[in-house]
Amino acid sequence: MSKVDDARRQAMINTTTPGIYDAGGQAMTPAQAERLRALSTVCGEDFDASLSEADAAVRIEQLEKRASQE
Numbered sequence: 001m002s003k004v005d006d007a008r009r010q011a012m013i014n015t016t017t018p019g020i021y022d023a024g025g026q027a028m029t030p031a032q033a034e035r036l037r038a039l040s041t042v043c044g045e046d047f048d049a050s051l052s053e054a055d056a057a058v059r060i061e062q063l064e065k066r067a068s069q070e
Contacts, residue, residue: 028056039063
């Protein structure tokens with residue numbers, strides 16, 4: 001199972017914290033931070049450096065889809 005799938009599964013399980021980014025875990029990797037920062041700029045979104053590794057994987061996937069549609 002991929003990290004994105006794990007994050008989605010955990011977010012569905014964790015209903016005590018509002019929002020979709022509920023997977024928690026370790027801090028995002030430097031590579032994820034770099035990719036997320038670039039995608040955030042392209043999509044006109046704020047870069048959130050506080051995301052966990054799993055949350056960053058989900059956010060990167062979302063922004064990649066959005067960037068490909070623009």
